[in-house]
Amino acid sequence: MEWELLGIILAGMVAFTCYFFKIPLPLPVANTSKDIREDRFDILRGFSMIGIVMIHIHSYFQFFHPADSQIIQSTLFFSNLAxxxxxxxxxxxxxxxxKKHGYWTSKLNHLIIPYVVFSILGYLIKYKDYQLFEFFxxxxxxxxxxxxYFVPLLLQFYMLFFIFDSVFTNEKWQxxxxxxxxLTNFGSNIxxxxxxxxxxxxxIxxxxxIFFFVLGIRIGKNQIENTQVLQRTKYIFSVYLVVFIVLLIINSFIFEYDLKNHHTIYPIFMMIFFWNYLNQFNRRVTKILCFIGNQSLYIFLLHPFIIHFMHSVDPYIFGGPTLGYFFTLVLNVGIPSFAAFIIQKGKFLYQSHRLT
Structure with a gap:
């Protein structure tokens, strides 16, 4: 329960402020009526992919230097932040x-087959005594x-939507x-x-x-973005970000709480904060983040191989704890991103060759 307390405090402050100043919650807008995909969602996924690597780097440093409390608390802070x-x-x-024609064909080609292939390779590399039942x-x-674990989790949601799409998309029940x-999500968390x-x-x-999945479907129906609301909330969420960072420092460095992935409040807060500021990011940075987000599946599947092999190397050899952290982050995001770029380039050249 203690790791949910941070989100409860944050939610209470935001709810009070939004109510007092009569500000509606500025959820992102999908603009699904457009033919062009909204890049800001890919940028959010890019931030999330880097965040997942930061979570795993904390475990990597903890593996080699569990007694170095200052460094472990620092990596814990970045892990909690992510x-x-x-x-x-x-x-x-x-x-x-x-739910449309080719629903499962798309999931098979872009998710299931890559996951199975990388799982086979990972099992052969990571384990010594091969057992068919254990592998399945x-x-x-x-x-x-x-x-x-994220892939079986995501597949369950895809199946749930395929079966109950009429329920999820019914505006009367949303x-x-x-x-x-x-309530279900919070109950599961505690x-x-x-x-x-x-x-x-x-x-899994x-x-x-479940709350984030249902909220995502709800956001997918939003078509109009209120720029005035975004401008008003930008400053409010900036102030609360500072408050949250202070609370996060206290939790990470004093109480040493390791937050969970399925926090119910914090992700929504960060999504709204990023959404308000994405248009102000450097264009080159957003382009990189957008690519990472768009190719996140390949990066997600390749990154565990890299961090697995790095467990035979002390991160401090890369120039000490600080440089070692950033070097590890760059390797675990950069190598899979480069591999994804080569794959996409190969697909483009192959398709171009077929057309000619």
């Missing part, structure tokens, strides 16, 4: 979700590499469904369903992220 990442991935995956268990539960999803669900299922339980 805990919005997985919920944002779930949310942005739901925004453009539509790891595949279904996303346990070949720890981060792989407010009630969102409230129910929030362990209400732990004794009911199988223990092995806890890591959709109840941990």
């Amino acid at each position: 805990r919005f990442s997985v919920p944002i991935f779930i949310l942005t995956s739901a925004i453009f979700l539509r 268990e790891f595949l279904l539960l996303g346990k070949v590499f720890t981060p792989f 407010d009630s469904l969102l409230l129910l999803a929030f 362990g209400i369903f732990d004794s009911i669900l199988p223990k092995q299922y806890h890591a 339980s959709i109840l941990n992220y």
Whole structure:
């Protein structure tokens, strides 16, 4: 419960301010009526992908230097700061979700097949005693590499939407469904369903992220962006970001709380904050973030291989703890990004050759 307390405090402050100043909550706008994809969602995914790497780097440093409390607390702070990442991935995956022809064909080609291929390679590399039953268990539960749990989790949401799309897209029920999803998500976070669900299922339980999925579907229906609301909330959320950073420093350096991925409030706060400021980012930076977000699946599947092999190398050899941290971050984002670029370039050249 203690790791939810930070979000409850933050939500209370934001709710009070929005109510006092009569400011509606400025959720992002999908503009699904346009033919052009909204780049800002890919940029959000780019931030989230970098955040996922930061979470894993904390474990990497903890593996080699658990007694170096100052460094571990610092990497814990960056890990906690990045805990919005997985919920944002779930949310942005739901925004453009539509039940249409080729629904599962697209999921098979762009998600399932790459996941199976990388899981086979990962299992052969990481484990010594190969067992077919164990491999299928790891595949279904996303346990070949720890981060792989995200794929079975996402597939469950895709299946849920495919079966109940008429429920999720019904405008009459959207407010009630969102409230129910929030209460379910929060209840799951504090362990209400732990004794009911199988223990092995806890890591990929959709109840941990159901609120973000339903909210993503809701955002996918938003068409009009109120620029006045965005301008007014920009400064409010900037102030609260400073407050939150202070609270996060206290939690990370004094209490040493390791926040969970399925925090119910913090990801929404960070999404709104980023959304308000994305247009002010340097164009080259946003282009890089957009590419990382757009190719996040390949980066997500390749990064665990890199961090796995790096566990045989002390991060301090890269120039000490500070340089070692940034070098590790660059390697784990840069190498998969470069691989994704080569793959996309190869696809483009192949298609161009076929047309000629």
